[in-house]
Amino acid sequence: MPALARTSADFLDAIHADVWHAYALSTAPLPVLATGDAALDAQLPGGGWPVGALTEILQPPGVHSEWRLLLPALARSGLGPVLLVGAPHLPFAPALAAQGLALQRMLWVTAQSAASRLWACEQALRCAEVNAVLAWLPQARSEQLRRLQMAASEYSKLLFVMRPQAAQDEASPAALRLHVQPHSATQVPASAAQGVDGLHIQVLKRRGPPLERPVQMQARSPGLSLLLEARHALDRSTARA
Amino acid sequence: MHWIAVQRAPEAGGSGVAAGDAPALVDVDQALAWWALRFTPLVARVEAALVLEVSGSERLFGGRDALLQQLFETGPPVALAHAQGATSLLALARLWAQAPQAPIHTLPLHSLAAARAHLPTLMRLGCNNWGQLRALPRGGLARRFGAGLVDALDQAYGTRPELYPWLTLPEVFDAPLELSAAVENASALLFGARRLLAQLLVWLRARQRGVLALELLWELDARRSNALHVDAHHQGGAQGRMELRTAQATQDMTHLQRLLSEQLAQVSLPAPVLYLRMRTLQTQALGGESLSLLPEDQRTGDSLHQLLERLSARLGRDQVRSVLLHADHRPECMQSWCAAVDAIKSGAAQAYSKRARGQFVPQEMPREALYPTWLLPQPLALDCDEDGPLYQGRLMLLAGPQRLEAGWWELGDPCAGMGMGGDTRAALRDYYIAQNPQAQCVWIYRERLSRRDGADRWYLHGVYA
Numbered sequence: 001m002p003a004l005a006r007t008s009a010d011f012l013d014a015i016h017a018d019v020w021h022a023y024a025l026s027t028a029p030l031p032v033l034a035t036g037d038a039a040l041d042a043q044l045p046g047g048g049w050p051v052g053a054l055t056e057i058l059q060p061p062g063v064h065s066e067w068r069l070l071l072p073a074l075a076r077s078g079l080g081p082v083l084l085v086g087a088p089h090l091p092f093a094p095a096l097a098a099q100g101l102a103l104q105r106m107l108w109v110t111a112q113s114a115a116s117r118l119w120a121c122e123q124a125l126r127c128a129e130v131n132a133v134l135a136w137l138p139q140a141r142s143e144q145l146r147r148l149q150m151a152a153s154e155y156s157k158l159l160f161v162m163r164p165q166a167a168q169d170e171a172s173p174a175a176l177r178l179h180v181q182p183h184s185a186t187q188v189p190a191s192a193a194q195g196v197d198g199l200h201i202q203v204l205k206r207r208g209p210p211l212e213r214p215v216q217m218q219a220r221s222p223g224l225s226l227l228l229e230a231r232h233a234l235d236r237s238t239a240r241a
Numbered sequence: 242m243h244w245i246a247v248q249r250a251p252e253a254g255g256s257g258v259a260a261g262d263a264p265a266l267v268d269v270d271q272a273l274a275w276w277a278l279r280f281t282p283l284v285a286r287v288e289a290a291l292v293l294e295v296s297g298s299e300r301l302f303g304g305r306d307a308l309l310q311q312l313f314e315t316g317p318p319v320a321l322a323h324a325q326g327a328t329s330l331l332a333l334a335r336l337w338a339q340a341p342q343a344p345i346h347t348l349p350l351h352s353l354a355a356a357r358a359h360l361p362t363l364m365r366l367g368c369n370n371w372g373q374l375r376a377l378p379r380g381g382l383a384r385r386f387g388a389g390l391v392d393a394l395d396q397a398y399g400t401r402p403e404l405y406p407w408l409t410l411p412e413v414f415d416a417p418l419e420l421s422a423a424v425e426n427a428s429a430l431l432f433g434a435r436r437l438l439a440q441l442l443v444w445l446r447a448r449q450r451g452v453l454a455l456e457l458l459w460e461l462d463a464r465r466s467n468a469l470h471v472d473a474h475h476q477g478g479a480q481g482r483m484e485l486r487t488a489q490a491t492q493d494m495t496h497l498q499r500l501l502s503e504q505l506a507q508v509s510l511p512a513p514v515l516y517l518r519m520r521t522l523q524t525q526a527l528g529g530e531s532l533s534l535l536p537e538d539q540r541t542g543d544s545l546h547q548l549l550e551r552l553s554a555r556l557g558r559d560q561v562r563s564v565l566l567h568a569d570h571r572p573e574c575m576q577s578w579c580a581a582v583d584a585i586k587s588g589a590a591q592a593y594s595k596r597a598r599g600q601f602v603p604q605e606m607p608r609e610a611l612y613p614t615w616l617l618p619q620p621l622a623l624d625c626d627e628d629g630p631l632y633q634g635r636l637m638l639l640a641g642p643q644r645l646e647a648g649w650w651e652l653g654d655p656c657a658g659m660g661m662g663g664d665t666r667a668a669l670r671d672y673y674i675a676q677n678p679q680a681q682c683v684w685i686y687r688e689r690l691s692r693r694d695g696a697d698r699w700y701l702h703g704v705y706a
Binding site: 060062066067068080087089090092093094096099104106109110116119123126128130155198220222223224227 | 549551552572575576581609610613616640674680704705
């Protein structure tokens, strides 16, 4: 029997690479784009954001971390336009440009109805020159997202859909689903005078085994955290003096 | 000299329906002439047929065989029958006699247009083909049947030059279309417009031009007009018009058709429409498309300007925006978002070229890297208590102040053209970076000199995402 067991294990390893073992991260046939954060890359199938698949990012209401998460990758995603569909506020171009997203690449699309936002996303995915589509679709249903997922995979585009935390229990066709939340002040002692700087990234769905512990990441952009650290050091030195 | 005679194949009939599911043409004969003019400038209409003299342009197309192949394999607008010959009358006779290879002497007399009037007499003479007619004495023939027959025979045998009123291409495409039934719904006009577009495509190909702007006009049935419904489109009386513009010269009719349907969807007709008319306003010579050798450059999908035009047509011009930066210290005046369709048409079009996009070099930690990535269109006044401002809980100030004093030269003058609107007065602000209990970093400012009573007024202006 041991001989047979070994044979079957060998057999399992020898079968085609497209067959994915549930205990391992999928070595994705999809191309990926590194996120710019090694700890996060290690937990994503293929080692980065999937190109040609839907990535869903869930956030608590009123809290935004999407640029922190996506900007390093978008800056390296190519030279084509990046479409923002249904953005919650006005994108502040000088700040985005300073963090690597060239001005000429930003296209901001606003639409009143949810249906026209979906339509705009799909049209953008069908455009040859577009590199990435960022969409804020709070009310999108699963079959609508599936349509976008199909378009993204057909034209191999980066597609990120930002949705509220409440959508967590809904079914989703996304290849990758993340829940992103900064450390809130209640989780750390209030004595941390300079505020807390940490981002919990919970991987809700990926092509691989479920992830128990959330990935940690800096919640602030490198420039901002540098400034705040310097400021904090200054405060301490004056307090000591 | 080498002549080709073409005529619509009998099975195509009068419908002018091309192969496949392409829309029918508006005026098939005209379209056929325009198509023929792509291959030679010497095209003339003889009765229902066209004659093309190709000896002058053979070399350009790489020989007679190559020319013929292009002529009939690259899709004439309708199915065609054709025949060739050294003279136009010979080619026509072979076409009409349906004997493409017949020697000239054996052609039947009815295939010579000038002889048709005298056909019964000639038949009684025992004269049945061209050879027999030519064998008759010239003088007698001319006396009995007139000089026209002799001249035509000479032309057919190539001993007399042939002259035709040559067809030319119009400078501007302008085609009318009478609708077969009155159309009451604007989006149903698209069916007629598709036929006009198919005709336009033939003209554009013949001229080797792309369309930049065209207009669609329609004539209303005034008797059934409903005066209550008159809208901005119809102030000019019983006519309606719509203008269509594209950023790049195009021959892509599916793109034009999509734009047309988006625009027609927004038109309401006060009365049924009987006539349509399409006219080009601006066209441009079209260079050939250059294809890349490398497979990775051949991506599928639409081009960017097509995407922008389609989005703008449905959502509205000002809903699809690209950004311009301004040298200003006030955050709300640092950038302006304006219609991307305009930007791509104007000088900013170069910004989309690969070279310009490749030039971006990130600076080593510029000042702007400390700005928030989201800006509020209007600063949001924050509630305060005795300890400071509140936004989703108490705000903890992390860094600041950054003092801003600008815009005093625009006192009372609204921030024109910045797209921000609102009351832009002199900005006397202290900016802080703050954090709320949800650990969301925000950008807030305190207005200085704002109130006589000295109480602080706090505003939320940006969100760090």
